Amino acid sequence: MPFPARRALALAAALVLAPLAHAAAPLKPCRVDGIPTELQCGSLERPLDPARPDGVKVDIHYLVVPALARNKQPDAVLLLAGGPGQSAIKVAARVLPRLSRLNNRRDLVFIDQRGTGKSAPLDCPDDSKLSVAEQLEPAAQMRRIDECRATLEKLPYGKDGGLRFFTTTLAMQDMEAVRERLSVPQWNLVGASYGTRAAVEYLRLFPTKVRRTVIDGVAPPDMVLPASFSTDGQAALDKLFEAHAKTHPELRADWQKLLASLPRSVSVQQPLTGVAERFSVDRDLVMRSVRGPLYQPALAAALPAAIHAAASEANFAPLFGLTTAFGSSPSMRLAMGMHFSVICAEDASRIAESKDAPGADFRTVDAEMYARVCKAWPRGDVAPDFYKIPPAPSPVLVLSGGADPATPPRHGEHVAQALGAGHPERVQHIVVAEAGHGVMPVGCMRDLIFRFIDAKRDAAALPQDAACATRIPRPVAFQPVQAAK
Incomplete structure (x- = not known):
């Protein structure tokens, strides 16, 4: 989620550009x-x-935000970005405010x-200014993905099946090489x-290199x-x-009315260009439109009004x-070529084995899309x-965020149990019930994370008291302002 620009600027202004005491290779401004x-x-x-060390090479780029204090700690903080496909360096300005206290005595590495980013990028063209229909319509998406793949396969690191070498395991081996280069x-x-x-995966491959x-x-x-x-969405x-049943008792009925009205022809303005366009909306298009706002409770709070406008007034603009x-932020855009290289290798072949039941509304649209790609x-x-x-x-x-449509608490609990096998005291799972995708920006979580990492002894690192975050309520539903008659 976005952070006030002045916070990032204030932190950046305080940074001292000093050479890394533990660096084994020069860094440049x-x-x-x-x-x-x-x-x-x-x-x-x-x-x-890696099996062909004399073959094609790629450059792995990294950013170091030096610790402020001279008597800094040797254990740097490494940010692992999301997606898959997000550039860690591009999100640095957004993340710095969350890690500012850690940066007092620890280097931050992106x-x-x-x-x-700049590490052998597998970017596809930005489609944010395309028409709404082109952005969301499945057939148009597939055409763009096919065109992107063909372009990427012409790159020096994409030729001859090069797109196969962007898995998580290979990437974590790169991270380990950077750690050695920086002597962290x-x-x-x-x-x-x-x-x-x-x-x-880094923990699995290099367990002794993680504090x-x-x-x-x-x-x-x-x-x-x-x-x-589908299941989690x-x-x-x-x-x-359920959360808005009291303030919007008609919400479920509006939702069913909306789905029953599809497909239908609608007219809307492209949100970024303002150009009016008419196109056909079907069920899959509506489901794709609803998913994104669910990631952020502040955006999801406007969904009841948006669903009502679409169902009762045929107004799909909201x-x-x-x-x-x-x-929509450039820093949040994904390198979709890398995204598909990871998902196609690690997930797609196991779709048929999944025990997750498709959601009643979302059905299998996402699984079918990835299977096709x-x-x-x-x-x-x-x-x-x-x-x-x-x-x-x-x-x-x-x-975990309890309202997360992509990685809800059930996945966090599964991983916590596995990581804590034999030593449950080493793992704590905190669920912020009304948070969406990403809990670190919520309330006091950045201070909690600081205390966890800064604790001198492992025994003092956990458990952490998260009551200051877990009691934060869901944002109230947005109410459109009605002009006086």
Whole structure:
């Protein structure tokens, strides 16, 4: 979620550009969008395919925000970005306010995972200014994905099946190489969304190189993402209906009325360009439009009014406006080529094995979409052990939002139990009942995370008291302002 710009600016203005005491290789001054002062950047050449060290190489880019204090701690904080497909460096300005207290005595490190940002990017063209129908209509999406894949396969690191070498496992090997380059003895991992899967894999591969771990909005390695989208999205939608039953008793009826009216021709203005357009809306298009706002309770609070407008007035502008608002920030855009390289390798082949029952409204639209994309997308190799979660070697803080439509508490609980096997005192699972996708920005959570990582002894790191966050209520439903008659 967005943070006030002045907070990021105030933090950045206080940063001191000093050489890393533990750096084994020189870093050079650099600038990052949203941060007005110079930071430190570096890159590391890595083989695209580890089995062919003399073959194609990719550069892994990283950003270091130096600790403010001279007597800093040696264990840096590593942010593992979400998606899959998000650039860690591009979200640095948004994340810094959450980690400002940790940055007093610890370096913060942001690594663009292979396939994202500047690290052998697998970007697809930005479609935010396309017509609403082109953005959301499945056939148009498929055409753009096919065109993007064909373009990426012409890149030096995309040729000859190169898209197979962007899996989570290979990416975590890159992260380990960066740790060695910076001579960081141990990371404190902070992973969000897909970054939680990355963190769990790093823990599995390099257990002695992690001091503390925070995973927020947990996407387990054995989670079949396309199939779980339907199950978890439906649960979040049903919870929305229940939460607003008193203030909007007609909400469920409006929803059923809306679905029963489809397909239908509608006219709306493209939210970014303002250009009016007419197109046909079907059930799948409406389900895709509802999903995005569910990620953020502040946006979801406007869904009752948007659903009512669409069902009773045939006014779809509020609904599609909310869809465009979600993820509209450039820093939140995903490298969709990397996204599909990860999902097609790690999840798509297991869709048929999933035990998640499709949601009554969401059905199997997402699973079908990914199955279609992954038929043609090159798939990397995934070791069977990737899907196993070993006991945690060090303290882990697991965070879940109760209203999250993508990574709700059931996934966090599953991972917490696996990580805590044999040593349950090493793991704590905190559920913020009315939070959406991502708990770190909520209330006092950044201070809680600071206390967890900063604790000198493992025994003092957990448990943490999260009452200051767990009692935060859901935002009240948005009420449109009616002009006086």
